[in-house]
Amino acid sequence: MQISKGVEWAAHAAALLNGLPPGRGLKAEALARYHGVPAPYMAKQLQALSKAGVTQTSRGAHGGYRLAKPAEEITLWDITAAVDGPGPAFRCTEIRQNGPCGLKPEDCKRPCQIAAAFASAERAFRDSLAAVSLADLAGQVVKDSEPDHLLAMMNWLNAEADPLSEKSA
Amino acid sequence: MQISKGVEWAAHAAALLNGLPPGRGLKAEALARYHGVPAPYMAKQLQALSKAGVTQTSRGAHGGYRLAKPAEEITLWDITAAVDGPGPAFRCTEIRQNGPCGLKPEDCKRPCQIAAAFASAERAFRDSLAAVSLADLAGQVVKDSEPDHLLAMMNWLNAEADPLSEKSA
DNA sequence: TCTTATTCAGATAATAAATATCCGAATAAG
């Protein structure tokens, strides 16, 4: 049971995109360089975010990524689901139907108690992540960081962020 | 992000052990046969349960497994932790320390907001599973099952369950 | 007390998933 590293990268990337001035974007290579991670694999995560509607992309010269929605409407669950898949982590294989005392399918309309308990636990997990938006994260980061670090971030963003063409994917 | 199949098997096996008459045990092969799963892999899960103190084992002739504690004190989280490991699913790799705006280690005493949010979500998950004991499951199963299925289960258990020697591992 | 049958425990292969990478399609600027 473990969450893929891509989720962490995607979350940090989305948080950084949230710091962009309006109407500008960052290319995948810049996002990877900022976080010190391999560019091609970071690109794969961003691709997943775009597919899920979290980010918008433009291709070609001056292409790049930006958030597709206001930061208040993007949660950590959205990002996790986009990268790791929205499906349940516990998959019931209905072994109660196997073996000498196996139940008949018609007696298995309701999910088994074990599967139900895991589904409930996953719901709690999901709800907890869905309660944290990119906007919440940004607020806490601004409050907790050293002023000169925030300044360095803004300088870097202003140097790297390109005006983005209007066409979106 | 997914929970290994072994957790499901271990949970069903523990639930069945809970149905044993006192002082008797089941061997790994019988537990596997009851659930219609490969014996050696089921044995591996039981081994993990014993290592974690959920089950007690006896080796040699008339050996087998039984619960090590009252069913009220064994939760689904105990079983999940025993099989899949108790560690966190989200592992922060501190990428905030990388790249051109990387933070210095001395400014990273507190966990980053993203890691903290995932830790909180996992706590919710864990607490939800820890609230369900084997005794709870047994109660629901008895309430929801057809009487003749319960009877078949008891017959099978009485036929397969051996008196267990006292030495425990 | 010694032998033997039985069972669990740790070490060992095969398979699936996550990680990392590359090349072609698409877009916009010159």
Place this chain on the structure above:
DNA sequence: CTTATTCGGATATTTATTATCTGAATAAGA
């Protein structure tokens, strides 16, 4: 229209999960 730039899907490599096998330990019976 050509060319430089960037994203998107397809492709290798590494790691974790799934499945299996052989040896160590225990207890019963001679």
